[in-house]
Amino acid sequence: MPVEDIPPTIEILINIDGIPISKSSGDQFWPILGKIGNGRNQKLIFVAEAQELEQNGFSFKGKHYQFKLSAFACDTPARSFILNIKGHTGYFGCPKCIQQGDYEGRVVFLERNAPLRTNESFRNRIHEDHHNGDSILELLDLDMALDFPVDPMHLVDLGVCRKLLLTWIRGPLERRLPKNLVEIISARLELLRDYIPREFARLSRSLKFIDRWKATEFGLFVSYIGPVVLAGILSSRLFNNFLVLHVAVRILSSNKYCVDQNEYARKLLNLFVSECERIYGSYFIYFNVHCLIHLCDDVLRFGSLPNFSAYPFENYLQSLKKLLRKSNQALQQVIKRLMERFHIDEVSPKTCYDKRQYRLKLQHDSGPLLPNMIRSSKQYKELHFGPWYLSCKIPNNCVYLKDSSVILIENIVSNETGDFICGRRYRQLNNIYD
Ligand SMILES: [Zn+2]
Secondary structure (H helix, E strand, O other): OOHHHOOOEEEEEEEEOOEEOOOOOOOEEOOEEEEEOOOOOOEEEOOOOHHHHHHHOEEEOOEEEEEEEEEEOEOHHHHHHHHOEOOOOOOOOOOOEOOOOEEOOOEEOOOOOOOEOOHHHHHOOOOHHHEOOOOHHHHOOOOOOOOOOEOHHHHHHHHHHHHHHHHHHHOOOOOOOOHHHHHHHHHHHHHHHHHOOOOOOOOOOOHHHHHHOOHHHHHHHHHHHHHHHHOOOOOHHHHHHHHHHHHHHHHHHOOOOOOOOHHHHHHHHHHHHHHHHHHHOHHHOOHHHHHHHHHHHHHHHHOOHHHHOOHHHHHHHHHHHHHOOOOOOHHHHHHHHHHHHHHHHHHOOOOOOOOOOOEEEEEEOOOOOOOOOOOOOEEEEEEEEOOEEEEOOOOOOEEEOOOOOEEEEEEEEEEOOEEEEEEEEOOOOOOOOO
């Protein structure tokens, strides 16, 4: 990024999470990671100079910059730990609203309109039962209520989506789906593998493997393929309830709609939670399900869900873990490897991309060409731009255009008049939400 494009205040999203470094000892490594703004690639080990930086800022290439920690994206145990508050299983554990949970075999939070916590109520210990003690983070210029969003990866994907699926597979008998229906869901998930584009980190897998599903597989389910896989399987009441969650998550994940349609998403999530209580019982309204009602406020403060999700940190933690060759002296090893890597990164080409700059790959001459296309056209199988990729082959050949049409790409053509994508347009489209 050119120096003149750097904003005057550098905002950093922080993540704190543990990774196990040795199976035998149970030892964990807890790096504190920071991500600059919405940057895709900037991650660094963050040390406790935040207070100094916040007060004095810093200089870079002759220009002075302010420094601000924008938010902490952590899972629930890590957040309770750094805020020194009651955990998610505690009666006063909701970090967003003031209510005493009920005990229904576990702590549940049934109020949906409880008063919200504020920076003042936190710092003045108005609700003592919420706190275990002081938090070192109170030394910083942070809003102790608002700057700690509920992380969407743990809340929605690993939390609520996983809980729904587990309830349908192995929940209480009266909520469980018959075995043959579970097998149909699994068969559909396996069938869809061939149609998941390369941009998704993982393909869908049978429910047989649900205990090994990663967060991104639950994310794929709740945001994309759930409505297709569950259609005709769940009763209409359960199916509609799932759709309500799915639509709300899609709205809140979209930069375009997350603010404009925020109120609508809020109504949907409230409806989802109240309907869950009626369908699955109050036992179901545990921490994660309850916290859905706070998600829209976090979106208004931090932008769409990917902006404050732990996903990029999770990926980075995995790459840090790979740097460890032995389980002792973990910190020293990681720092050494990272210093080597930073040195290499300095000379590697820029990772920025411009979507107008694409590359055509895999030349061929097997057509098809449109009748008006000149014979001297060059033909290609693939088009690459930045991290994205289009191809003439399933599953990367399906494109949704701005005019709402859907085409399947059959050829990519380049000649002196320009570059073209040839494909077939679907004549009949149905709206899944109808
Ligand atoms: Zn709450």
